[in-house]
Amino acid sequence: xxxxxxxxxxxxxxxxxxxxxxxxxxxxxxxxxxxxxxxxxxxxxxxxxxxxxxxxxxxxxxxxxxxxxxxxxxxxxxxxxxxxxxxxxxxxxxxxxxxxxxxxxxxxxxxxxxxxxxxxxxxxxxxxxxxxxxxxxxxxxxxxxxxxxxxxxxxxxxxxxxxxxxxxxxxxxxxxxxxxxxxxxxxxxxxxxxxxxxxxxxxxxxxxxxxxxxxxxxxxxxxxxxxxxxxxxxxxxxxxxxxxxxxxxxxxxxxxxxxxxxxxxxxxxxxxxxxxxxxxxxxxxxxxxxxxxxxxxxxxxxxxxxxxxxxxxxxxxxxxxxxxxxxxxxxxxx
Ligand code: PMV
Numbered sequence: 001x002x003x004x005x006x007x008x009x010x011x012x013x014x015x016x017x018x019x020x021x022x023x024x025x026x027x028x029x030x031x032x033x034x035x036x037x038x039x040x041x042x043x044x045x046x047x048x049x050x051x052x053x054x055x056x057x058x059x060x061x062x063x064x065x066x067x068x069x070x071x072x073x074x075x076x077x078x079x080x081x082x083x084x085x086x087x088x089x090x091x092x093x094x095x096x097x098x099x100x101x102x103x104x105x106x107x108x109x110x111x112x113x114x115x116x117x118x119x120x121x122x123x124x125x126x127x128x129x130x131x132x133x134x135x136x137x138x139x140x141x142x143x144x145x146x147x148x149x150x151x152x153x154x155x156x157x158x159x160x161x162x163x164x165x166x167x168x169x170x171x172x173x174x175x176x177x178x179x180x181x182x183x184x185x186x187x188x189x190x191x192x193x194x195x196x197x198x199x200x201x202x203x204x205x206x207x208x209x210x211x212x213x214x215x216x217x218x219x220x221x222x223x224x225x226x227x228x229x230x231x232x233x234x235x236x237x238x239x240x241x242x243x244x245x246x247x248x249x250x251x252x253x254x255x256x257x258x259x260x261x262x263x264x265x266x267x268x269x270x271x272x273x274x275x276x277x278x279x280x281x282x283x284x285x286x287x288x289x290x291x292x293x294x295x296x297x298x299x300x301x302x303x304x305x306x307x308x309x310x311x312x313x314x315x316x317x318x319x320x321x322x323x324x325x326x327x328x329x330x331x332x333x334x
Contacts, residue, residue: 001048001049001050002048002049002050002088002121002122002123003046003047003048003049003121003332004046004047004116004117004118004120004121004328005044005045005046005047005117005328005329005330005331005332005333006044006045006112006113006114006115006116006117006120006326006327006328006329007042007043007044007045007113007326007327007328007329008042008043008045008108008109008110008112008113008116008142008145008146008325008326009036009037009038009039009041009042009043009109009145009148009323009324009325010036010037010041010042010043010098010104010106010108010109010145011034011035011036011037011108011109011141011144011145011151012034012035012037012180012285012287012293013032013033013034013141013144013285013287014033014034014035014222014234014237014238014241014283014285014295015030015031015032015033015034015215015218015219015222015237015241016032016241016242016245016285016287017030017032017140017141017153017198018194018198018201018208018211018245018248018249019198019201019202019208019212019248020140020198020199020202021155022159022161023199025160025161025164026136026137026140026161026164027155027156027161027164028140028153028155028164029155029202029208029212030155030212030215030216030219031152031153031154031155031215031216031219032141032144032152032153033150033151033152033153033169033219033222033223033226034141034144034150034151034153035149035150035151035175035178035180035295035322036144036145036147036148036149036151036172036322036323036324036325037180037320037321037322037323038320038321038322038323038324039097039323039324040097040098040318040320041097041098041104041106041109041320041323042096042097042098042109042323043094043095043096043097043106043109043110043112043113044094044095044097044113044329044333045092045093045094045095045110045113045114045116045117045333046092046093046094046117046332046333046334047077047090047091047092047114047117047118047121048090048091048092048093048121048332048334049086049088049089049090049121049122050088050089050090050091051088053088053089053090053091054089055074055089056070056073056074056077056089056090056091056092057070057089057090057091057092058070058073058074058092058094059091059092059093059094060094060095060096061094061095061096062095072138073092073114073138076111076114076115076118076137076138077090077092077114077118079134079137080115080118080119080122080124080134081122083119083124083134084119084122084123084124086122090118090121092114092117092118093332093333093334094110094113094114094333095333096109096110099184099316099318104182104184104291107138107139107141107142107194108139108141108142108144108145109142109145110138110139110142111135111137111138111139111142111145112131112135112142112143112145112146112326113326114135114138115131115134115135115138115142115146116131116146116326116328117328119131119134120328128146128147128325128326129146129165129166129167130165131146131326132144132146132147132153132165132166132167133161133162133164133165136153136164139194139195140153140194140195141153141194143164143165143166144166145325145326146166146325146326147166147167147168147325147326148168148171148172148322148323148324148325149168149169149170149171149172149173149174149175149322149325150168150169150170150175150226150322151166151167151168151169151325152166152167152169152219152223153165153166154166154167168325169223169226169227170226170227172321172322172323172324174229175226175229175322176298176321176322177229177297177298177299178231178295178296178297178298178321178322179295179296179297179298179301179319179320179321180293180294180295180296180319180320180321180322181282181293181294181296181301181304181305181308181317181318181319181320182291182292182293182294182317182318182319182320183266183291183292183294183308183311183314183316183317184291184314184315184316184317184318185260185262185263185266185290185291185292185313185314185315186260186262186289186290186291186315187315190258190288190289192256192288193288194287194288197249197252197256197258197288200252200253200254200256201248201249201251201252201256204252204253205248205249205251205252205253206251207247207248207251208248208251211244211245211247211248214244215241215244218237218240218241221233221234221237222234222237222238222241225237231280231283231296231297232279232280234283234295235274235280235282235283235295236280236283238283238284238285238295239270239283239284239285241285242284242285242286246258246259246286249288256288258286258287258288258289258290259286259290260290260313261313262290262311262312262313262314263286263290263291263292265311265312265313266284266292266294266308266311266314267284267292269307269308269310269311270282270283270284270294270304270307273303273304273307281296281300281303281304282294282295282296282300282304282307283295283296292308294308301319305317305319
């Protein structure tokens with residue numbers, strides 16, 4: 001029996017990944033930058049390979065996963081099997097710490113944990129950098145979840161994708177004052193997943209090339225602000241990049257609208273709070289969905305939470321600190 005268990009946390013990008021230059025190899029158009037969340041947004045995954053299994057099986061939170069989810073995992077494991085030169089099928093057991101049905105994306109933590117557990121079970125002993133090269137095939141953002149703290153995913157230059165890996169910019173210990181206040185505003189799964197959505201944008205959005213040009217400048221400002229821990233420099237760039245990605249989404253055909261009226265109310269409230277205080281108390285960012293992530297400093301998190309609580313449509317608030325990269329466990333799920 002070949003078995004291993006890995007734990008990985010989700011990450012929320014401040015410079016977003018939206019669009020590939022090569023879909024098959026999942027090579028992005030631009031570098032992206034994220035913070036890895038603490039254990040509140042975590043996936044634990046056990047992978048078991050055995051000669052007796054005739055097909056891959058997937059269980060999520062003790063329930064048999066849908067055929068769509070199973071196929072996505074099985075396609076990913078095919079890449080790992082090829083690397084290991086092994087044909088064995090698997091049973092995969094996965095558990096999320098997220099509040100169930102909170103509408104929080106779990107693909108980043110899920111595929112980072114799956115990459116770690118499956119390769120370890122097959123005796124591949126890869127470094128985190130090597131794992132990040134594999135994880136992106138499951139979900140681009142998963143490449144960043146191998147590391148804790150602030151993480152950059154390099155788009156790379158090579159055609160074969162061998163330089164398209166992630167690396168840590170700053171460990172979580174240097175980010176102990178940073179918080180992500182998550183406002184859950186919708187619990188449903190998104191209609192168009194990110195992989196499909198970004199492909200539509202690459203094919204149809206005229207704004208996307210302009211966004212990609214702007215990313216590099218924002219990325220440098222953001223990295224500098226993180227290294228020097230300057231929230232006043234970081235906050236405007238976070239909001240600009242989220243706005244820019246959502247403009248590209250809307251500019252696509254069909255138009256991709258992921259934000260809802262509550263998301264817009266949150267954007268306006270954060271802008272108002274910042275302008276009233278004449279400094280940045282919070283910086284909003286949204287992935288391919290309406291739930292808000294407000295980066296803030298711990299001294300201001302109470303105020304951000306009290307503002308969010310007053311907004312019509314906000315269903316739940318989760319406060320996250322910055323967290324760790326992948327780790328392995330001997331306590332297997334089965
Ligand atoms: O990891 P994917 O393939 O689901 O794409 C993630 C895209 C965004 O969440 C919208 C942005 C990002 O960089 O995480």
